[in-house]
Amino acid sequence: MKQVVIPRYGPPEVLEVREAPDPHAGPGTVRIRVAAAGVNFSDLLARQGLYPDAPKPPLVVGYEVAGEVDEVGEGVTAFRAGDRVFAMVRFWGQSELFVAPVDFVRPLPPSWSFQEGAGLPVCYLTAHHMLVRIAACQRGETVLVHAAAGGVGLAVAELGRILGLRLIGLASASKHAVLREHGVEPLDGRDPRWWEAVKRVSPRGVDVVLDAVGGDSWRQGYRLLAPAGRLVCFGVSTLVAGPTRNMVRALWEFIRFPRWGAIDLMNRNRSVAGVNVGHLWNERQLMLPQIDALLTYANAGKIRPRIDKAFPFSQAADAHRYIHERKNIGKVVLTP
Ligand SMILES: NC(=O)c1ccc[n+]([C@@H]2O[C@H](COP(=O)([O-])OP(=O)(O)OC[C@H]3O[C@@H](n4cnc5c(N)ncnc54)[C@H](OP(=O)(O)O)[C@@H]3O)[C@@H](O)[C@H]2O)c1
Secondary structure (H helix, E strand, C coil): CCEEEEECEEEEEEEEECCCCCCCCCCCCCEEEEEEECHHHHHHHHCCCCCCCCCCCCCCCCCCCEEEEEECCCCCCCCCCCCCCEECCCCCCCCCCEEEEEHHEECCCCCCHHHHHHHCCCHHHHHHHHHHCCCCCCCCCCEEEECEEEEHHHHHHHHHHCCEEEEEEEEEEEHHHHHHCCEEEEEEEECCCCHHHHHHCCCCCCCEEECCCCCCCHHHHHHHHEEEEEECCCCHHHHHCCCCCHHHHHHHHHHCCCCCCCHHHHHHHCEEEEHHHHHHHCCCCHHHHHHHHHHHHHCCCCCCCCEEEEEEEHHHHHHHHHHHHHCCCEEEEEEC
16 A cells, blocks of 8 residues: 655655555454545644654654545444545554544545545544633634634634634635635734734633644733633644754744743633643543534534645645645645
8 A cells, every 4th residue: 555654854855655565454443445634734743853742754644534444343343344434543544545443433424525524533623622622612702713724723613603602813814715704703814913903803802712833822822811711722833934844943932932820820810721632542532522523513514624625645745835835725635
């Protein structure tokens, strides 16, 4: 089978398609013939050696796949060969064949394409976990989200609409029309003083900030919180300066990350939380019900990933470049 391999850290051009032995389904697993695999921002971090969770190169990233079951392991009754499914996986997803534990596999909603299926797990689970479990958003609350037109951002928009939230989204100006269609109030995410615009549209502050930029952005987001406000830190895109890694800049950014004191949090009635869904992989009682909640929304037609572009495995470097250049609106996927 073919896989998209990061053979060493470097710019997008290092990515290679390599052959690997076909895996086979063991007990409690199914083998999926992958039709689409999601690309996530963390793939860019992993390729630059800025993602400590990733195995050392040569490695294959990919945390979500969709395709047809083509081999069923011993003891599996929930799926049969030919079933159209999607799955949340932990690395190695950007492969032609993937063996997944059945707990993490779900039937694809009938009208969905494989690409849409591959666009669901990471972005929607992250968005759902932040809005529902961590920030415990209440109807009518105001949520500020960064990179609002990206994969996670649009998932937040769709779930925010279901939850009855007011959403303010920071994004490049070219993406604002799509945000409006999603019911999000867009603001210019490239404005170096973006927080002043947030204050103008929400003078009392915001109830929740979802921030995967990191660094000074977290500091500003914290200041914007209304009483009982929650800042959810879930990424560090500020460490990625461009397609080529800049370690000095990344380290400089890193040491300037804010730190909050318990007394200040208490007196200001604010909360700061962190989310890394990759680290919740073994917390099945926490994550699996959320996947099922999302599947219910999907089958009811309430959510549907927006696929911006699909790149063949052989053009994985272009897919990475596309995200580096901030061109994506919604999800980017790879197809074998
Ligand atoms: N903690 C978790 O469990 C978890 C899970 C999933 C994702 N994440 C994080 O959530 C964020 C969004 O992930 P995603 O996969 O949905 O990506 P994405 O938002 O679809 O793609 C990246 C977008 O982020 C914005 N951006 C901000 N800083 C950037 C930079 N330095 N380089 C390129 N683009 C930058 C750009 O939008 P604008 O031009 O509109 O600003 C760009 O289009 C990432 O930081 C990711 O690491 C965290």
